[in-house]
Amino acid sequence: MPEQIYQEAKDIINQLAVTVKTSQIHDPNNIAVINAIEKFLAIINPIIKAEGRLTIELIGEFFYMNDNRIRYSLEHILNFDCLIREFRKRGVGSIIIYEPLKIDDVKVFLRALWAAGFSENPFDTMLEKLSGLNRISIDKLKKIKEEPEDYDPRRAVKRTYFNAVSYTKGIITKIKAGEKTGIKRAKRVIENIIDQILEEESLLIGMTAIKEYDEYTYNHSVNVSILSIALGQRIGLNRKSLTDLGLAALFHDIGKVEIPPEILNKPTNFTDEEWEIMKKHPFWGVRALLKLKGFDESALRSVIVAFEHHLHNNLSGYPKLRERLELDLFTRIVTIADQYDAMTSSRIYSRVPLAPDKALSILIERSNDEIDPLLLKFFINMVGVYPVGTLVMLDTKELGLIFETNPNPEFIGRPRVMVVVDSKGNRVKGPTVDLTERHEETGNYKRNIVKTLDPNLYHINLSEFML
Ligand SMILES: [Fe+2]
Ligand SMILES: [Fe+2]
Structure with missing residues (x-):
């Protein structure tokens, strides 16, 4: 993705959030909503023309635009959070736009979004309401954490x-x-x-x-x-x-x-x-x-x-x-x-x-x-001897990021680690393993830290895993 588009990515997410928020309190035909939609289209349509399509995806706490992670910036934090909430509520993980949009397309999208908000099967409802619109499709949210969704x-x-x-x-x-x-x-x-x-x-x-x-x-x-x-x-x-x-x-x-x-x-x-x-x-x-x-x-x-x-x-x-x-x-x-x-x-x-x-x-x-x-x-x-965020090599040939230190000082060298490269060398996101875990038969620890590594050398992006 060209540099300039990357710059605009933050604004796209922000303007989408503004549009969604505005349409929450006003009817889609209200002038405030139309204004917000127009602003949104003014940023995205040129990109869709240039790139062929636009994918906005939510993974964890981050948005990705055409597979590039969008940086958090302070002034947008509340809007980002609001959009994340609305995506999650409906189980929506991504929005894919195939062609430049018109105002009416976005109105249909917003109506679908709000209809889904009240539905028992929000994702299916939204999909159904969007079925007449072939310029936009949505995809399900991929779960990356096992934690319960209510309180995080x-x-x-x-x-x-x-x-x-x-x-x-x-x-x-x-x-x-x-x-x-x-x-x-x-x-x-x-x-x-x-x-x-x-x-x-x-x-x-x-x-x-x-x-x-x-x-x-x-x-x-x-x-x-x-x-x-x-x-x-x-x-x-x-x-x-x-x-x-x-x-x-x-x-x-x-x-x-x-x-x-x-x-x-x-x-x-x-x-x-x-x-x-x-x-x-x-x-x-x-x-x-x-x-x-x-x-x-x-x-x-x-x-x-x-x-x-x-x-x-x-x-x-x-x-x-x-x-x-x-x-x-x-x-x-x-x-x-x-x-x-x-x-x-x-x-x-x-x-x-x-x-x-x-x-x-x-x-x-x-x-x-x-x-x-x-x-x-x-x-x-x-x-911790291995502070949160340290990249370590394990004796299972896995690479992991220190995810949480062990509160028990006796086990200071045995934190919880998120596996980011598996034993075959594939990039993965998890599982998160506890280094105090032992094999049932032998009683030996399942995994041990061999050494620490420089995450920059491995191009491992810490924030993606930690947030
Ligand atoms: Fe200083
Ligand atoms: Fe300082």
């Missing part, structure tokens, strides 16, 4: 995550523009994360393992916040402290708003001058946080962390200090989360993303000098 904790977790990212984007934009902004809403976002860490720790940590989102800065802040809260929870901090910690972690890099974007997003190495500017962000962070509305004790903790987060345990980092100082506990937590997330992401400090287990071994090398060794032990226990 993954969706709840995903929502919390994207909410946090979109909030972060909002506040960073405001601060950049010099607008006054407060921290009340930030606290609510953090509260949500805390609630979910108590219930679905492993899933939420899993969200931080997906590194292909559109914008590094916002996701990085949220990831560091999630990892810090999870670590804080493991060492027994109370709820109030967790909120302060999460807030401090979310704002640790806020000083970067003052770094010119051409430096911040530079694809090559920094010059010495550019490094000097980068190194000012802890100081600029302090300045930005002091300006927040409703500045209180929590915000004060954030100021400390923003200032200290690159200092390192032995104070060898930056900014340079005149006097010795004992790093704040929150700083020591955030430093671990920050370095881990930065190393495993493809941007900023490490331009090539490291596999999660490699990042952990670097952190181990850095412990004492840069990193608090005891906190690091807790951190490794938390993300």
Whole structure:
């Protein structure tokens, strides 16, 4: 699919969602619906002409257009979710359009969609209502998960995550523009994360393992916040402290708003001058946080962390200090989360993303000098020796992605793994296997991890499996 069409794919899904939503509240002949349909057709018809046909398919949490996965982007997240719900409700997995459409075709489609919504056999009803229309056909939803459909904790977790990212984007934009902004809403976002860490720790940590989102800065802040809260929870901090910690972690890099974007997003190495500017962000962070509305004790903790987060345990980092100082506990937590997330992401400090287990071994090398060794032990226990998202080779010759860590520390090396390449070398999606499973006769483990692999080398797309 040509690059430009790929760009438009997001808009197609979004406009389809808008059309569906509008037709939910209005009659198909209503002007608002017609407008939405016209916009939708204006994007898709040229593509259908060029490509011969257009397939929109839902697999898991992702839409694919003519077999290309469509990226999530923040502003569309709610519309995407809404469309996913409507597809699922009717068991529809794909819509195939064979020829450029007319407004009336879409009206028929929308009527079929809503008729199916009230039917006992929604998919069949929809198929039947579309039978007169040979330009559009639909296909059944393929199940990729065995979980029950009514409550999917993954969706709840995903929502919390994207909410946090979109909030972060909002506040960073405001601060950049010099607008006054407060921290009340930030606290609510953090509260949500805390609630979910108590219930679905492993899933939420899993969200931080997906590194292909559109914008590094916002996701990085949220990831560091999630990892810090999870670590804080493991060492027994109370709820109030967790909120302060999460807030401090979310704002640790806020000083970067003052770094010119051409430096911040530079694809090559920094010059010495550019490094000097980068190194000012802890100081600029302090300045930005002091300006927040409703500045209180929590915000004060954030100021400390923003200032200290690159200092390192032995104070060898930056900014340079005149006097010795004992790093704040929150700083020591955030430093671990920050370095881990930065190393495993493809941007900023490490331009090539490291596999999660490699990042952990670097952190181990850095412990004492840069990193608090005891906190690091807790951190490794938390993300697992094989963190979620690590690609591993099993002794059955299967390749698998670490899907969920084992909550029992005794079995830290035996997580749940989703098989992505079977023993014959075929790409598969699942099953998800538990490495603590044993053979009945021999009592030996059925599968063991042989080694970890670099998912980039195998072109394995983590988000496709994790979401
Ligand atoms: Fe930083
Ligand atoms: Fe950072």
